[in-house]
Amino acid sequence: MKQLVVGASGLLGGFIYRSLIHEGLDQIIGSYYGLAQPDMIPLAMEDQAAVDAVFAAVKPQIVYLVAAQPNVDWCEREPAAAYRINVGGTENVLRACARNKARVVFFSSDYVFRGDAPPYYEDDVPDPINVYGQHKVLCEQLVLSLCPGGLVVRTTGIYGSEARRKNFVYRVLDTIGRGEIVAVPHDQLGSPSYAPDIAQVVQQLLSMGASGIYHVVGPEMMDRYSFAMLIARVFGLPSQQIVALDTATLAQTAPRPLAPVLDGTKVRAACAFEFHTPAAGLKAMARLTGQLGA
Ligand SMILES: NC(=O)c1ccc[n+]([C@@H]2O[C@H](COP(=O)([O-])OP(=O)(O)OC[C@H]3O[C@@H](n4cnc5c(N)ncnc54)[C@H](OP(=O)(O)O)[C@@H]3O)[C@@H](O)[C@H]2O)c1
Numbered sequence: 001m002k003q004l005v006v007g008a009s010g011l012l013g014g015f016i017y018r019s020l021i022h023e024g025l026d027q028i029i030g031s032y033y034g035l036a037q038p039d040m041i042p043l044a045m046e047d048q049a050a051v052d053a054v055f056a057a058v059k060p061q062i063v064y065l066v067a068a069q070p071n072v073d074w075c076e077r078e079p080a081a082a083y084r085i086n087v088g089g090t091e092n093v094l095r096a097c098a099r100n101k102a103r104v105v106f107f108s109s110d111y112v113f114r115g116d117a118p119p120y121y122e123d124d125v126p127d128p129i130n131v132y133g134q135h136k137v138l139c140e141q142l143v144l145s146l147c148p149g150g151l152v153v154r155t156t157g158i159y160g161s162e163a164r165r166k167n168f169v170y171r172v173l174d175t176i177g178r179g180e181i182v183a184v185p186h187d188q189l190g191s192p193s194y195a196p197d198i199a200q201v202v203q204q205l206l207s208m209g210a211s212g213i214y215h216v217v218g219p220e221m222m223d224r225y226s227f228a229m230l231i232a233r234v235f236g237l238p239s240q241q242i243v244a245l246d247t248a249t250l251a252q253t254a255p256r257p258l259a260p261v262l263d264g265t266k267v268r269a270a271c272a273f274e275f276h277t278p279a280a281g282l283k284a285m286a287r288l289t290g291q292l293g294a
Contacts, residue, residue, distance in 0.1 A: 001026040004060035004102075006045060006093055007067030009035040011162040012107065012155075015199040016064050029058050033067065035164065043067075045089030055096040062206065063097050065090060065106045072111065075132040076254035086135040087142075094146045103150070105202055106143045108136045110156035110190060110217075115257025118189070122154075122213040122266055130254040140213070152213045153202060154262055157227075159281065160195030161288045168192075168224075169285065172231045176241050186225035186244035189259040193218040194281030197273070204271040215262040219275045227278060234282040235291055 008017035008030025017030040017040075031043035031054070043054055045067055068086050069075065075082035090106070097104040111133035112126035126137045143150040159169045175182045193216070201216050222230075225244040232239040247256055264275075276284060 002058060002060045003028050003062040004058055005030045005064045008040055009037050010066060011160060011167055012158055012195050012198060013066035015160060015195045019199045045093050046084050048092045051092040051096050055100055060102050063102045063104045065093050065104055072130060072132040073253035076130055079131045082131060087138050090139045091142055094142050098146045104147045105151045105153060108140050108152050108154045110260035110262050111257060112137050113257055113260040115260035118259040118261035119263040121263050122215055129257055149211045151205060151211055153216045155193050155198055155216050156262060157190040157192040158195050159192055161285055169231050172228045173235055176237050182228060182242045183245050184224045184228045185247045185250055186223050187246050187258055188224045188256055189221055189261055191217040191221045192227055192278045194276040197275050201271055201273050214267045215264050216267050217262045217264045220277055221261050230278055231282060235286055
């Protein structure tokens with residue numbers, strides 16, 4: 001069995017790639033975009049010819065389409081460029097999957113919802129309020145129409161160790177480390193999701209032959225400020241620099257859905273898997289990075 005992880009150099013893609021390699025059962029190929037990795041192949045998914053060439057060479061049977069430009073504010077500022085990558089690039093990979101009859105897992109977001117009527121279930125109608133969310137909705141529709149049997153995994157607030165140190169946990173740690181103020185919204189709710197958990201649950205879903213939409217999210221809902229305070233506590237850092245603001249004051253470029261909370265009942269009923277609570281996930285991450293505090 002050949003499996004291709006498109007976006008294996010990223011946070012979630014890295015955990016998926018490494019867990020597949022660790023299993024050692026199949027032939028695993030990973031791709032990177034800007035962060036060159038010696039064991040992976042380069043791929044810009046908006047380049048259709050390049051995507052087709054990779055599929056012709058690799059002939060994958062399972063494809064994890066983790067790649068995206070997930071910077072929500074950049075997508076809002078550069079909607080055409082974001083579309084080219086996040087929708088056009090996704091479509092290139094999906095069409096190649098369809099031609100090659102490969103099973104595909106696509107990763108979507110809680111930002112497909114408006115966030116004013118939580119919790120959201122898999123069959124609720126998306127109603128995004130920013131460009132990133134609109135593009136994810138288009139991608140979900142493409143998966144379900146082009147790739148019968150495709151799996152759409154909606155997730156949120158992904159954290160875990162990563163070379164680029166760009167997920168929320170590192171932003172909090174590094175901003176505190178520089179002695180600067182960490183301004184975080186107290187009115188944006190989500191369920192922090194530990195990347196290795198998502199990787200494992202996706203494997204279970206695939207082995208069960210699951211298709212359609214699943215919400216794969218951590219077990220506890222919390223606001224961003226509370227999560228930032230928890231990060232400081234687990235990593236043993238002072239929390240005085242963490243300041244709670246409301247979203248309106250923060251004035252982020254892209255409008256943020258305030259409570260796009262994804263209900264995870266469906267995946268918990270399907271998979272025998274214990275998700276890390278945020279405290280347990282942060283402790284596991286801290287142990288991995290050798291930074292465990294008090
Ligand atoms: N992070 C979250 O909290 C969150 C929440 C909900 C949903 N999601 C979705 O989950 C997925 C994974 O998120 P993540 O945080 O792990 O993202 P990430 O760390 O930014 O990784 C993105 C991956 O996509 C690759 N990539 C970027 N542009 C590409 C292009 N034009 N062609 C091919 N590959 C490209 C990157 O390559 P390089 O690193 O080599 O440049 C990287 O491997 C994304 O689809 C994201 O939208 C994320």
